[in-house]
Amino acid sequence: MxxxxxxxxxxxxxxxxxxxxxxxxxxxxxxxxxxxxxxxxxxxxxxxxxxxxxxxxxxxxxxxxxxxxxxxxxxxxxxxxxxxxxxxxGSDALMRSRDKLSCLQMLASKNIPIPDTMIMNYLSFNQGFFKSHMKLPVIIKLLDSTHGLGVIISNSVKSTESTIETLYHLKQKAILQQYIRESSGSDLRIFVVDGKVVAAMQRIAAEGEFRSNLHRGGTSRMVRLTDQEMDDAVRSAEILGLGIAGVDMLRGKDRSFVIEVNASPGLEGIEGTTGVNIASKIxxxxxxxxxxxxxxxxxxxxx
Ligand SMILES: Nc1ncnc2c1ncn2[C@@H]1O[C@H](COP(=O)(O)OP(=O)(O)OP(=O)(O)O)[C@@H](O)[C@H]1O
Ligand SMILES: [Mg+2]
CATH class of the missing domain: 3.40.50.20 (Rossmann fold)
Known part of the structure; x- marks a missing residue:
């Protein structure tokens, strides 16, 4: 070919x-x-x-x-x-997967667990709405964050409110998300090709950091996934129509939550960590x- x-x-x-x-x-x-x-x-x-x-x-x-x-x-x-x-x-799948919020909506609607997510209106911060659905700390996430830049942890209602107001003032779209405490600075990257999990790694944040991105000084190691995690990763790729996907999850108390599905996942970290020749599978x-x-x-x- x-x-x-x-x-x-x-x-x-x-x-x-x-x-x-x-x-x-x-x-x-x-x-x-x-x-x-x-x-x-x-x-x-x-x-x-x-x-x-x-x-x-x-x-x-x-x-x-x-x-x-x-x-x-x-x-x-x-x-x-x-x-x-x-x-x-696919072109449609790429476009779809780049809109982080609509991905989360689509996944949640098909019963894929995601952290509780709130989109606050642009006119005023609704404290009552926030307090009745979110527990502190919360994550404030820019919709076009990448490599962990644009992901903020907030420990008070007031700092959440002022941060959201500032971001909106700067014309930045952001969501509020429940902080998954049990995952404590680590996430899973699960690589799916053609409807199968081909490799997985756990990324662990640097000392004192809550974001586990390798670009933020995180390290990685091989990890054994539960059947549920494998199933949710494969289904997430399928829901978004991706033949190749890097599904990111956080391990919570009772189950793992999908936070993101990457349509153009890098190969260096995962091939280096797991020794799997992912390029060949692609x-x-x-x-x-x-x-x-x-x-x-x-x-x-x-x-
Ligand atoms: N809800 C959450 N609870 C706890 N930690 C979180 C949560 N959301 C994100 N994090 C931490 O922050 C890191 C970065 O978040 P996320 O992957 O959503 O954005 P990003 O890495 O900037 O985007 P991209 O992966 O597209 O580059 C995650 O890997 C995870 O360690
Ligand atoms: Mg990420």
Whole structure:
């Protein structure tokens, strides 16, 4: 097969790992910076060009789209999909999964446990509403937080109110979330590919820190999941329509809560921690997707 990896940089660990896996499995592989692609939609015909030239035959794409270019990335993936080329991450699923709040709504509506979550109105902080549903401390989370930046712990009603007011004043969207005390500075990253859990790790926050992000100095180790955690992770990916997903959970007293589902999860931390060759599992998934499409007579390779 000819596989295109959409990635901003050839030097990234995840990109490199995918390239090696493609080559080991006998595929031709090309890395294309999605920001360099031009799309043409003309007379009902779709074309994708790189520097004005066709990019040649492609059997499948593996998008690695960062959250800062979700909308553009989605349009590019959609164009490939409309040309009947299999994408390891679907355009609709990518768009859906980047809206953290609607993800939580969708998961909760399908009985996936999430921490109690409140969206306070923009006009005034309703103390009565807050006090009757949330226990201190609470987490204040910017909807576009990343690497733990934009996740705040608040120990009083007054500081919650003033922080929320400040964020809204700065035109930042934020949610309030019940702090899961039992998880005490650790979370689970569960990697799902093609409806199966392929690897999992526990991330542990640095001393004195409540955020377990590796970017915030956290460390990681292998972890054994409960059947319930595995089931919830697989179902979360399925609900959001993701063939590849990094599902993040917090372990509470009686059960674990999903806090986030990542559509473009990094491979470095999880491959390094667990020794699982996740890139290979992703390429196997892509092979299967391509062959399914081919059997249905949909496969196309001319771009
Ligand atoms: N409700 C919560 N209770 C306890 N700890 C939490 C809660 N929400 C988040 N945390 C801690 O803060 C960390 C960062 O939160 P979260 O993953 O939601 O945002 P982010 O890491 O900034 O976003 P992204 O994962 O998209 O980069 C979590 O890994 C966890 O350790
Ligand atoms: Mg996170």
């Amino acid at each position: 000819k596989i295109v990896i959409l990635s901003r940089s050839t030097a990234l660990y995840s990109t490199q790992s995918l390239v090696r896996a493609c080559m080991r499995r006998g595929h031709e592989v090309e890395i294309i910076d999605h920001l360099s692609l031009d799309l043409l939609i003309k007379d009902g015909d779709m074309q994708i060009k790189s520097n004005g030239y066709p990019i040649g035959p492609v059997d499948a794409i593996i998008p690695r789209i960062g959250s800062s270019v979700t909308t553009l990335g989605t349009s590019i993936i959609r164009q490939f999909e409309l040309m009947n080329i299999f994408s390891a991450t 390429v196997e998934y892509v092979e299967k997707g391509y062959h399914n499409q081919k059997e249905k007579g949909y496969a196309n390779r001319s771009v």
